[in-house]
Amino acid sequence: xxxxxxxxxxxxxxxxxxxxxxxxxxxxxxxxxxxxxxxxxxxxxxxxxxxxxxxxxxxxxxxxxxxxxxxxxxxxxxxxxxxxxxxxxxxxxxxxxxxxxxxxxxxxxxxxxxxxxxxxxxxxxxxxxxxxxxxxxxxxxxxxxxx
Numbered sequence: 001x002x003x004x005x006x007x008x009x010x011x012x013x014x015x016x017x018x019x020x021x022x023x024x025x026x027x028x029x030x031x032x033x034x035x036x037x038x039x040x041x042x043x044x045x046x047x048x049x050x051x052x053x054x055x056x057x058x059x060x061x062x063x064x065x066x067x068x069x070x071x072x073x074x075x076x077x078x079x080x081x082x083x084x085x086x087x088x089x090x091x092x093x094x095x096x097x098x099x100x101x102x103x104x105x106x107x108x109x110x111x112x113x114x115x116x117x118x119x120x121x122x123x124x125x126x127x128x129x130x131x132x133x134x135x136x137x138x139x140x141x142x143x144x145x146x147x
């Protein structure tokens with residue numbers, strides 16, 4: 001687990017920001033500046049954290065939440081400029097380490113609320129995707145209407 005914590009720290013919190021009260025960012029934010037490749041590379045590194053948790057026998061809900069954090073980081077992080085700012089705040093790898101530690105501290109707790117949270121996040125993501133598809137369709141039909 002220590003190697004995964006080190007990777008998460010390197011990706012999310014390894015670089016201090018002077019004069020901002022202890023705020024930090026990591027290699028994920030820097031790698032994410034490379035259009036296309038950066039977000040895929042940082043998500044791939046983040047998946048190492050998730051893979052290790054799955055090999056340690058974590059419950060499916062914990063692994064699913066970790067995958068969701070990584071997917072959110074990838075999808076939102078891919079948006080130019082906004083995604084780069086989001087990467088400074090969201091820190092999916094640190095969140096995933098937090099999930100792992102929570103489960104290790106209390107492996108017997110109920111996971112019902114976690115499944116509900118996953119369903120809500122999936123519903124929001126589906127809604128966002130539907131909106132983007134609708135917006136693209138509206139733009140395309142507006143362009144076609146001009147001709």
